[in-house]
Amino acid sequence: MRKLCLLVFAALGVLPGEANVRLPHVLSSNMVLQQRSQADLWGWCEPGEKIRIVASWNSKVDSVQGSRDGRWKMTLATPAAGGPYTITIKGENTVVLDNILVGEVWVCSGQSNMEMCGNWGLPDIKAELPTCNNPNLRFFRIPRTTSTSPQDDCPGKWTPCDSNELKSFSAAAYFFGKKLNKDLNVPIGLIEAAWGGTPAEVWTPEHMVTGDPVLRIAAEKLQPANGWPYLPGYCYNGMIAPITPFRIAGAIWYQGEGNTANADTYSKIFTAMIASWRSAWNEPLPFYYVQIAPFTYGANNQGTLVREQQAKTMNLENTGMVVVSDLVTDTTDIHPKNKHDVGYRLAGWALAETYHQPGITYKNPTYQTMEIKGDKATLTFTDAPGGLVLKGSEPRELVIAGEDHVFYPAKAKIEGNKLIVSAPAVKKPVAVRYQFDNAGIGNIACKEGLPLAPFRTDDWPVTL
Template sequence: MRGIIITVLLCMALSGYSNIRLPGIISSNMVLQQLDSVKIWGWADPYEEVTVTPSWSPQTYKATGSRDARWEVKVATPAAGGPHTIIIKGKNIIVLNNVMTGEVWICSGQSNMEMSAQKGLQDVKAELPSAHLNNIRFFHIPKTTALYPQDDCAGEWAACDSVTLQAFSAVAYFFGKRLSTALNVPVGLIAASWGGTTAEVWTPDSIVHNDPVLEEAAAKIVPSGMCPHLPGYAFNAMIAPVTPYTIAGAIWYQGENNTGTAHTYKQLFTAMIDGWRAAWKKDFPFYFVQIAPFRYQVKNSGALLREAQLQSAAHHKTGMVVITDLVADTNDVHPANKHDVGLRLANFALADTYHRQGIPFQSPVFSSMRIHGNKAILTFDHADKGLMIKGATATEWMIAGEDKIFHPATVAIHGHTVTVSSKMVKAPVAVRYAFRDAAMGNTFSREGLPIAPFRTDNWSL
């Protein structure tokens, strides 16, 4: 009993010396989502009074530390601008300076999202001398894992300059730069990526473990390199801590390490997206990159993963950018051109989220096929201005009859329709386009976006 009394008294004594504190994501130089009600939170003594006063408003927001030493307020943010100051008072005072309001996006995935100037990317290296862009702010979450969802992570916000850009995601940077320029607003980019990871580690583990199909697929993952492989491990440590932070949306570049379980990727990926939206309590847009052509060891594994991604693009408020034309070497799983990847993601967001007109952003996608004699006639969505071939002859078009043997096809384009035929196929049944791991087709929309690889059949590979 005496020990209990001493412990209680000690806790009471120590509480007099504790200070309010903030999570890493709430810091000077941050960007808060504009024209929204954003959460600012932290820790304090139980029942301690905390006030939050932003410089853009005469209002002071008040909170009281809970029994478990937490506090939070919701603050109304103004239109894009700044810099602002936020003063947070409890037993101590914290002053957040150089705070902007604008658009906030989380940028996640594996190595192609993670790659930076430090990895030798020339397109972002060329940006370094002129990279002092105060309207672009970075928050980089270091690689870490956790068994359970965490409430804080390391990191702090920093303005974009030639130093901070060195180690930041090139895709995210080019995405953010395009948004900031087009919208004339500050843009905050939260980078949380890890090369070599599967989608399972970014998915709340309860989603995987409560689904027998996903759990079976996760069990087949072979650990590689220094990467986590257990469901939820990266989500718990690198995503969960920032889910209280208000965002506009997410961009994603991943899939290469799920080629071995491509048959379940659509189910996993769309469940992951829904899991993130549930964690944020917001139905935000989610735009992703279809994996690039590459010569995988297991034949057709890349083609099947791209097919799963194409199917995932039908999920609510998602969008997929196709990059089959942005690859210089199909033996390299890391295409060097990150500028155009970021640009295509940004164009999708500008048109779809921000409703900017006149921006080509969707690749043509196969819609329907009908057979007329010895020809297959295909129509495409997102090809209102028509299709075109880059080069003398269309490549990567294949056609087959009931024997399921595919032959190179002759192609004729009329507006947004494609007529496909072959002297070797008298009665067509199926057509495939760029449906190989390393295929780089040359059929585009008139606006210059490549057709998404597809097949009209569902035959076993």
């Protein structure tokens, strides 16, 4: 009889001793819940099981009944930032989640430049270790995980920031969170979901790639390689889908190097990815990202075009781009070591745009218009309130061309937020480019210190 019962339970997908109330890994002790939100709690249970939930911030008893397929879900209204709190979930068994904080939660994703941590030998993290212990900064790091279909759970655990945990957590994400915690004075939760070498396609649901002819053809250009996935949806399914019920404030992103093989469609896949995440969370999430750094990719313009495509993505509402060309000391290293300033610049976007803090310089000066008069091109730029400055005696990576499409090194005169550009060999200017080179590093910035974003005024074909 016992054997028969076990067979029946197995056929139903339920075995004795496995019907206890269970939670996904992202719902655990030490977690940070998004403040002033309708936060979902969810998990698995015996079909029809009654579950009672009590959060210590209001001691109210809520209840929910398990569905026929053994799942449950409950929405709790969270208070303003604070804690620590306890959540008790009671069915046939009791689960107690303790040391919970309520604050701001951000997903931190991308490839290796987001994944880089103290274990990579970063000097900025080494300097942080003696003083980094911070119970109001919490980490949840998702290990590299793939799946052919969306998953409802992923490995990981919430941990307070200390010198041991920081060594293996994203450095850019840490500095982003540290700055938010300091300036907002609220707990910060950071969820790292990153995998070096990955293209944006693997972070996008498969149907959004294969269902679009342009993106499908572009995805076919990606080359299989040992060490990272390349098929559409694989990382989304294993590392993003499981956390989409978890309420967050927004996302930061550092990726693009993995898309140099199909650089000309990066804005399209990136826009599709952002749209898919916003749809999955059912929120117009703020999405702040890093433009890839100068690097010697080769003879063609792969890195240059990815950067240009990333800039185009700024046309999407509620996005922001950080330029980091001035933070690179070695263009033969695809992993710039300065992640402190990367994190702080990302935090600048969040503090200004998401949290509406005044007085923050966070936007890089950006090309706006060009006017030709005689042998000179006058260019105007946005987001240079104090004007532009030249770091050095002559501009670097600034070139000008006439109708023959031949570019020559240019001279420039700065007048406020304008550049007056010319070259002796170009009598009738048609186009100006700045830092339009894979490894080029310019030397123009706004007076407030942020580098001028790479640009070109033309739309001439370039070699991929």
